[in-house]
Amino acid sequence: MGTGANLRMLDRADKEVMKLNRADIGAVYEFMHKFRHNPENPGLDLKPLGGDSRLMSARVKRDYRALLLHIADRDYLLVSVKHRSEVYDDLSRYAYRINRVTGGIEVVDLAPVGDSIVGRVVPPDAEPEPAQKAIFDTYTDAQLLELGVSEPLLPQIRELTTEAELLELLDRAPQLTTDVLFALYDGTPYADVLQQVTEPVRADEPVDPEDFEAAVQRPATQVTSDDEALQAIIGEAFERWQIFLHPTQRKLVEKKYKGPARVGGGPGTGKTIVALHRVAHLARQLPSGSDKPILLTTFNRNLAADLRTRLLALGGQELVARVDIVNIDRLASRVVTEAKAGGSRRVVDDNRVPDLWGEFLLETGEPGWDAEFLAAEWTQVILGQVLNSRTEYFKARRPNRGRSLTRIERDQIWQLTERFNHWLEARGMWTWRQVAQRAARLEMDRAAAGGETSGAFHRPRYRHVVVDEAQDLSAAHWKMLRAMVAPGPDDMFLTGDTHQRIYDNHVTLSSLGVNIRGRSSRLTLSYRTTRQILADALQMMTGEVYDDLDGGEEDLAGYRSLLRGGRPVFRGAATWAQERDLIAEQVRTWGNPTDGSLAVCVPTRELAAEVINRLTADGLTAVEIGPDGPQQPDGIHVGTMHRFKGLEYQRMIIAAVSDGLVPRQMIHRYRDSDPKRYQRERQRDRSLLFVAATRPRDELAVFWHGTPSPFLTSRLVQRQLP
Numbered sequence: 001m002g003t004g005a006n007l008r009m010l011d012r013a014d015k016e017v018m019k020l021n022r023a024d025i026g027a028v029y030e031f032m033h034k035f036r037h038n039p040e041n042p043g044l045d046l047k048p049l050g051g052d053s054r055l056m057s058a059r060v061k062r063d064y065r066a067l068l069l070h071i072a073d074r075d076y077l078l079v080s081v082k083h084r085s086e087v088y089d090d091l092s093r094y095a096y097r098i099n100r101v102t103g104g105i106e107v108v109d110l111a112p113v114g115d116s117i118v119g120r121v122v123p124p125d126a127e128p129e130p131a132q133k134a135i136f137d138t139y140t141d142a143q144l145l146e147l148g149v150s151e152p153l154l155p156q157i158r159e160l161t162t163e164a165e166l167l168e169l170l171d172r173a174p175q176l177t178t179d180v181l182f183a184l185y186d187g188t189p190y191a192d193v194l195q196q197v198t199e200p201v202r203a204d205e206p207v208d209p210e211d212f213e214a215a216v217q218r219p220a221t222q223v224t225s226d227d228e229a230l231q232a233i234i235g236e237a238f239e240r241w242q243i244f245l246h247p248t249q250r251k252l253v254e255k256k257y258k259g260p261a262r263v264g265g266g267p268g269t270g271k272t273i274v275a276l277h278r279v280a281h282l283a284r285q286l287p288s289g290s291d292k293p294i295l296l297t298t299f300n301r302n303l304a305a306d307l308r309t310r311l312l313a314l315g316g317q318e319l320v321a322r323v324d325i326v327n328i329d330r331l332a333s334r335v336v337t338e339a340k341a342g343g344s345r346r347v348v349d350d351n352r353v354p355d356l357w358g359e360f361l362l363e364t365g366e367p368g369w370d371a372e373f374l375a376a377e378w379t380q381v382i383l384g385q386v387l388n389s390r391t392e393y394f395k396a397r398r399p400n401r402g403r404s405l406t407r408i409e410r411d412q413i414w415q416l417t418e419r420f421n422h423w424l425e426a427r428g429m430w431t432w433r434q435v436a437q438r439a440a441r442l443e444m445d446r447a448a449a450g451g452e453t454s455g456a457f458h459r460p461r462y463r464h465v466v467v468d469e470a471q472d473l474s475a476a477h478w479k480m481l482r483a484m485v486a487p488g489p490d491d492m493f494l495t496g497d498t499h500q501r502i503y504d505n506h507v508t509l510s511s512l513g514v515n516i517r518g519r520s521s522r523l524t525l526s527y528r529t530t531r532q533i534l535a536d537a538l539q540m541m542t543g544e545v546y547d548d549l550d551g552g553e554e555d556l557a558g559y560r561s562l563l564r565g566g567r568p569v570f571r572g573a574a575t576w577a578q579e580r581d582l583i584a585e586q587v588r589t590w591g592n593p594t595d596g597s598l599a600v601c602v603p604t605r606e607l608a609a610e611v612i613n614r615l616t617a618d619g620l621t622a623v624e625i626g627p628d629g630p631q632q633p634d635g636i637h638v639g640t641m642h643r644f645k646g647l648e649y650q651r652m653i654i655a656a657v658s659d660g661l662v663p664r665q666m667i668h669r670y671r672d673s674d675p676k677r678y679q680r681e682r683q684r685d686r687s688l689l690f691v692a693a694t695r696p697r698d699e700l701a702v703f704w705h706g707t708p709s710p711f712l713t714s715r716l717v718q719r720q721l722p
């Protein structure tokens, strides 16, 4: 007999392990190590549990036993670690099956509901339990099985009459059973559950319910086999996302795509996690080397820094060494610097563009033109579409630009923009959008030269490009990225959510050479927020229509959470001073936490400064969230809405959600003059509020003074306390 064995751990087992004390956790690690070395080691006492079952037990230490599933000759799956007394008392309580829908292995403990303590957060003000009626009695067994519910659990599911019982059962049920029953319990229609919850995790090929070797390999069997990951689990220095992907997430990560692919989905559904795992997956297939063939990019600096930290946690220095992690503007500026195309020009912020146009028109004495209009035309059409010549501009489509232009007007505008360019250059300035446009041009030329058979052959810069926060990139950014990687399998992988677009970049990817048709998927299960917070955040989105980055529409159908918590608080005050009292009061109610778990979000920097003053006056440490994130980890973090992308807090207050502030008062001037722009700006402000409202994990409070923001529906406003 050979000595070594393969031992994997099922995701549910690690939850049990984490509940043990440190010494016992250490014992589990020792056990696994010994077992892999030689499962026949007499000290492990490996033996079948009941008849010809695949279930076996082995000794971890005096009081603990490991339950293992024997997959194949020297291949085992650790499914549970239990106290000795629980293992042998009633062997019929454990069941295992290959799920016919997902093809994954499911192991369940059939202990009666009521035996264990509910492990989830249940709101203190939970509604009274309904009368004794079986929760799922409107569905037949066949229907539940069709949705992928675990068969051995059916008798218990039939008995459920209260939410508490449901929560208890689902705490130990397989993932798909949990997902399906929650969706049905939330009132999602059967057909939608089938389409949104079950279909994305259906096995790609027919499932053989006896083939455990095939089953253990499928995404639906959430396991880990790698030693370092196991060690990390045991050492507690890990987070679950690093190891256990949801089957839907894992499928997207490991899929082979024929071209660019896109993953959408609401806030907190793990898009960034998927992007990071995708990078690791692609890196595993690279030939060894010391270069960086994978680009991982995102919108801004602190998001890129966060990606680096998380990628390091996921795959260590070895992985990070193969990946170029950089935010998109910095990437563009690198290209321009490398080509010495920027001279010594200094980059100025794009929001200064209207003022600069104003100065230019004044200085050059060009009457009859509106600086705002020209700034938008230059930014969105000329730079936005990387137009290089007057002819290109004549032919360009001008979607979302409101009024149409005659040929003569286009000609004049083109000339003006050329002069404006020189004017900026003479002042040693250019904007981030100009940098992006220049970089796109350089990379497109470089790619075109690569196709030539001339002596200087240019290889594409990257083999794979992975983009997070894809909704915020501009057309020039996409053109640059497209040119940096050769079209082909697994070339580009994008994650993002247009409901969270907070910069004014609207694109149609196919027109930019990034063809995601037929390769677009969506995640729907939020791992971050409670269903109570999620429901209220969705209310704030009422009535708005969002795009899918490719000319179509996208919604958040099926977006849900398995986490529960208290209902968000909504309160209005007469004045801003009184609202600050509300903030202070809420912070007190939550126990004045200054450990970095609480944040206050407001529309402007001035308001942020005033909140900081108020909290400081109360003797609390309050710190501002800057462009690189919070200035220090501790204290109460206070920042404007733009700063919250990529952050997560346990509790949050969103304050000054008042009419005139959310959306910004200034956008009203476009209402009649440029209704399309008005719509876009209004949508952007709504997205900012949505992003903020979906950052807290457990609790949310929303305040305003005077008239509440129009984004707060009357249902939300009426919920306020007297």
Ligand SMILES: Nc1ncnc2c1ncn2[C@@H]1O[C@H](COP(=O)(O)OP(=O)(O)OP(=O)(O)O)[C@@H](O)[C@H]1O
Pocket (backbone or CB within 6 Å): 239, 240, 241, 244, 245, 246, 249, 265, 266, 267, 268, 269, 270, 271, 272, 273, 274, 497, 500, 526, 527, 528, 646, 648, 694
């Ligand atoms: N498979 C998983 N297991 C455990 N936690 C997960 C998993 N996937 C995601 N999470 C957690 O959910 C939270 C949100 O994940 P992530 O930031 O990737 O979501 P996102 O979709 O990119 O969100 P947003 O759109 O708001 O930026 C994080 O705390 C992450 O650790």
